[in-house]
Amino acid sequence: MRVAPEYYLSLAGLMFVIGVVGALIRRNAIVIFMFVELMLNAVNLAFVTFARMWGHVxxxxxxxxxxxxxxxxxxxxxxxxxxxxxNRGSSDVDDVNLLRW
Amino acid sequence: MIEIIVFGVVFVVALGSSLAMLFAKNAVHAALFLVATQIALALAFLLEGGQFIAAIQIIVYAGAIMVLFLFVIMLLGVDKKEPLIEPLTGQRPLAIGLGAVLAAEMLWVAWRGIEFAAGGGDAAGRLVDTNQDPGNVLAVARVLFSKYLLPFEATSVMLVVAIVGVMVLARRMGMTTPGEVAAGAGEESDLASPGGGATG
Structure with a gap:
């Protein structure tokens, strides 16, 4: 008995949403980068699920x-x-405001 | 039956550690939770018949990329806590509200849009074994080196560009001007730069 692709796609979608929210609310640039990686991982899961749905590799x-x-x-x-x-002594994204007036 | 149990574990671990990432104050803890998420995802890839991708996920993502992240965190110092004040007022509730809307959309697409994608038929009935060739690695290699040969070669060019770019970005010392070398030609710079020893 196999798990339907809807469950895998739900997992991928929820992980992507967590990545988006994390990238929006965190301040540390490295942590924001980690959430971008989380989004890429979620998309990878969706890709593999679609590959199995269509029978293509x-x-x-x-x-x-x-x-x-x-x-x-x-x-x-x-x-x-x-x-x-x-250069600026911190990896906080709000400290990088040189282009702001 | 075993797939349902393993998928349940993968679901709980992946979602739980991504949520824990969201609430982790320490950057190192966030990196370790991301590793847990990626290992759970590798298990999901195994469940879906992507053995090659699962191995690559662990080797490249959970191995190489996360070690790079940890290196940079250690280099910048781990003990810095994020300030709790918000420079943009209302950004956090707005982000959470946006996330809720996006989650509703994602779930709707996953449960309703999939019928459209599968041509109106039963989506679960369309699950096909992707490994017609003897083994998943051979199947991936056949497609990768025929249909996707040009993108594959383009990625090698991109990797070289990334390497050169990082070397240009990250150099700090070494590219000294001759004036600096002559000025610093004292006790140790003779060892560091042969040109400095000659001028000094």
């Missing part, structure tokens, strides 16, 4: 691409956060 290949892009994004993003906190 293409969804799993797309998960592979999402993983590679996420790795590159994390590396560049963490380097930028490191630079900002080195």
């Amino acid at each position: 293409d969804g799993q290949v797309l998960v592979f691409f999402v993983l590679v892009v996420a790795a590159a994004e994390v590396v560049v993003g963490l380097a930028i956060i490191l630079l900002i906190s080195r």
